[in-house]
Amino acid sequence: MPELPEVETTRRGIDPVFTGQRIAQVIVRRHDLRVAIPPSFSAILSNNTVQSTHRRGKYMIVCMRDGAAFIWHLGMSGRASIHGAGQGYTPEKHDHVIFEMETGPRIVFNDPRRFGMMYLSTQDSWQTEKPFSAMGPEPLGNGFNGPVLAARLTGKRVNIKNALLDQRVVAGVGNIYACEALYEAAINPLRAAGDLSAAEADNLAAAIRGVLERAIAAGGSSLKDFKQTDGQLGYFQHSFSVYDREGQVCSGCACGGREEPCIKRIVQSGRSTFYCPVKQR
């Protein structure tokens, strides 16, 4: 589920509950996620005060006042929800980790498929560790543009769709937004990544940024299970141009008036790609 917009939506939801507040207790109900939560997780974070929250790609980083930090990835099916101080709370199925704040509210991590991750790091070292040390640029950052993207694609013979899913090329793009950005940039997902022209790389970088920004503004996309931290659904799924729209007619392209629906679904490296072969060349 969660790609950059959903993770950023989640981070914005938990930030006011976390930042500047003390965690009274961390309850780990299940430690056997995709990567096991370490035994010391609760002890290090309980009775510790949160200094700040951050996002890098699809990861959230929560920094503590004493220099510790923890890394949080929502996997495919994870989400965070906030239960207010006055509300009762009974753990539901797949509620794996509960942060009980000193002031009363709880932040709950629910993840049916358990592909999510939570692990410990430090404020000084997390950026140089595993996924982050080789991670590509932030697509919403000032430094992301066509030339930067083109440089990351140089020499790559994989198709551009799969290249966009590679977090070393650009951070935070997943299956939905890769499809949507390629559609907006009118680039065929089967094209070799290294063969894009400078102009196409410009268009693609702009499309990635635009799609992600609009998705964040819409509170993310809710396909099956994603919800914002207050339980509201995101609504960017209503704005998809091609994703999950196989057999429909896309808007604003040369095929618009045809009887034959233009949006196709193909499989690339085992994952669905949706695109319009008329618009995307």
Place this chain on the structure above:
DNA sequence: CTCCTGTCCTGCCGGC
């Protein structure tokens, strides 16, 4: 190196 396949886990949906 690069690239592709299989795997982790649960839930849901469509077909029979």
Place this chain on the structure above:
DNA sequence: TGCCGGCAGGACAGGA
């Protein structure tokens, strides 16, 4: 109604 296969937003290991 019930069972079964296929599929799902991600990331990583291992092999070619």
